[in-house]
Amino acid sequence: MEVITTGCIVAPTGFKAGATYCGIKTAKDSFDLGIIFSEFPATGAALFTTNQIYAAPVKLSRKIIQKGRVRAFVINSGNANACTGEQGYKDAEAMGQIAAKCLKTPEDEILVASTGIIGRPLPMDKIFTGIKTAAATLGNTPEHGNTMARAIMTTDTKQKDIAVRLKINNKDVTIGGITKGAGMIAPNLATMLCFLTTDVSMPASLLNECLRNSAESSFNRITIDGHMSTNDTIAIIANGASGVNIPSKNNDLRIFQQGLDYVTSYLAKAIVMDGEGATKFIQIDVVGAWSRSDATKIARSIADSPLVKTAMNGEDPNWGRIVSAAGYAGVELDESKTNLYINDILIFAKGMPTQCDLNVLSTSMKGRDIKIRLELGLGDFKDTIWTCDLSHEYVTINAEYHT
Template sequence: MKIINAGVTAPKGFKCAGLRAGVKPGKTNKDMAMIVSEVPAKIAGTFTKNIVKAAPVLWGKKIVEEQEAVRAVVINTGIANACTGAQGYENVVTEAKEVAKLLDIKPEEVVVGSTGVIGQQLPMDVIKEGIKRLVPELKADRQSEEDASWAILTTDTKPKEAAVEVEIDGKTVTIAGMCKGSGMIHPNMGTMLGFITTDAAIDKALLLELQRELIEDTFNMVSVDGDTSTNDTVFVFANGMAENKEITEKDADYEAFREGLLYVNQSLAKQIAGDGEGCTRLFEVHVAGADSKENAKILSKSVVTSSLTKAAIYGKDANWGRILCALGYAGVDFDPVKVDISLKSADGVIEIVKDGIATDYSEDEATKVLSADAVTADIDVHNGVFEATAWGCDLTHDYVTINADYRS
C-alpha cells in the first residue's frame, strides 16, 4: 500500500468541484460541492443510527438499497435539511433531478449530502444555481479536490482528505476520500459526511458488507461531544476503471483492497477527532487485555467520551483517577487492581498507573507528554487478549463558545 497526497479525483474516472453558492447569506465560505464518475459507480452507504434522519439520508438509504450504481453526489453545507418534512424530501428529489438533467443521467443515479443547521428549508433557488455552476467546473485536479474538500465543511477548521494506492490483479487501484466533521460527533456515526472514491472493480454486496464492517472500527470509534447527528453519511463509489478482475470473494485481492479502504476510513476518522470543535489536541485511547472485542470497544469509548477526562487532557493534567473511573462505569467487568495506564505522545511515554495504583511518576514529565498535538492513553486491563482504539479530543472553553451561537 502506498499513501499518496491526493483527494477524491485520484482514482480514475472521477471529477469534482467546490464553490460558494450562498446557502447562508452573510457568509463567505465555499458551501457546495459535487463529485461525478464518468461511468456508473457501484455504491455503498452507511448512515446515522439516530431515529431522526435528515431528508438526504432517507434518499441515500433508498438509493443504496435499490440501485446498483450511481454517477454523482451533490453536497451543501450551512443547512442540514433535517426535520423539514415532506418539503425537505421533495427538495432532495429536486436536487437529484437538477443534477441528472445537467449530466444527462437519471435522478436515481444521484445521491445528496447536506450538513448544517437543523430545521431550515434549503433555499432552492440558490441550490439550483449552485448546481448549474458546479457542473462546468468539474475537473480531476488538485485544486478542484481542495475546493470540494473546503466546500463541505461547517465548523471544521481544515479539510480532511486521504488517499492510497494498492496493487490488485496486477493493476494499480486507488482509494481516496474526503470528509467533514467537527461537532455533534459520537459513535454511531457522528455529524459527519464522508465521500470515498475508488476505481476498483468490486461486487456491490461485498463492498457494502466491507464498508459497514470497517465503519465499526473507524468512524464509529470517534467521539467529540457525545451527540449523534441526524445527517451522518459515508458513501463509497467504486467505478471499476482500474480494470482489475472484479473482486467477488474474500481472497488476496479482497484483503489488499480491504487494507487500503481501512486506511482511508481510519485516517479520515482520526482527522475528524483531531479537529473537534474548539479542541487543541487529538486524544486516542487504546484498550488492551479485554475479554472480548466488544468490551474493549466499550471501555475505550467510555474513556474517550468522559467529559472530565477530556477536560484533564485540555489542562495537560495526568488525572489518572478520571480514566480509571470512566473504565469503571463502562458496564464491563474487570479487576481494577490489575489495570495499567500509560500516556504517550511525540514528547515521550510515561506510565502513570500500575496494578491499579499510581506510580511514582513526575507530574512535570506527564505535563510535557500531554502538551503534544496528539496524546494516547494506553490501557491494559489484563482480562483477555482483545483490544480496540477510540479517538476523540480535549474539551475546551471554545467548544461552548462555538455551540452557544451556532445558528447565528
C-alpha cells in the first residue's frame, strides 16, 4: 500500500477539484468554497450528524444520497447554513443547482455541505460567484487537491488529507480523503466534515456499507468534548475510473475496505491531534468487557470526563479519576478484577493502587501520546477511543469569543 500525502483528494483517477475565496470568511488569503468533481458518472454514499438540530445542506444531501448517484461535492466554509429556516433550505438547493449548471451534471447528483457560523443567511451572491470560479478552475494537480483541503478548514490549524494506492487484480486503485476537525467556528459549532474519492466502481449500497464500517472504526472512535455538531458529514464518491469493479462482498472488497479504513483512521486521528487546545493524543483501550457495547460506554465515559482530560493535560497519572469515570458509565464492574495501565505501566491492580514508580510514569506522560488501558476481567470484548486533553487553551478559545 502506497501512501500519498499531497493533492490527496484528486489522487484517484478521474477526479478534479477547484477551490476559491469568495468572501464568506474574513481572511482574504484563505479559501472558502470548493468543488470536488468526478469526470465520470459515479456512485456515492454519505453519513450525517445524528443531531436533531441539523443544517439545511444536511437535510438536502440526505435526500440526494437516497438515489446513490453522486458526481460532485460543493462545499463552503465560513457559514454553516444551520438554523436558517426555509430560506436556508432554498439556499442549499440553489448551491446545488448552480453547481449542476456549471458542471453540466444532474442537479440531484450533487451533495452540498457547509461549515461555519450558524444562524446567518448564506451570502448567496458571493456563493454563486464562488461556485462559478471554482468550477472554472477545476484540475487534478496536487495544488488543486491541497487548496481544496484548505477550503473546508475553519479554525483547524493544519490541512488534513491522505490518500492510499492499492493493487486490486494488478490494477492501481486509489482512495483519497480530506477532513476538517473540531476546531471552533466563531461563534458556534465544531463541525466534522470528511470527503472521500475513489476510482473503483461499486454499487451504492456496498459503498455505503464500506463507509459505515470505516466510520465505525475511525470517526465514531474519536471525541473532543462530546459536543456533536449540526453539520457533520462524511461522504464518498466511487467513479470506476481505475477499471476495477467490485460488485459484491469478495476478496477485492476486503482489500478496498482495508485501504478505506487506513484513510479514515488517519483522518480521524488527525482531527484529535488538532483538537481545540489539544496538547495530548490519548488512546483509551478498554478490554475484557462483557460486551462490545459495555467496552464502548466505559471508554467514552473516560474520554469525556473533564477530570480525566485535565489530569492528562497536567501529565498526572491520576488513576482515581480514570477508574471512577469507568465506574459511572452505567455498566456493571467488579473492582476486584479491574486493572489499569497508563503508558504500559500497571498503576491499579485488582481494585487497589500498585507500588509502581510514579516518577517513571509521570515522565512517560510528558510525551504527546498517552495510552490508557483498562482491563475489566469480565469477558472477551474490547473497544478503543481516541481523545485529547482539556487545556487552558480550550477554555480560552471557547470562553473568550464574544458574539
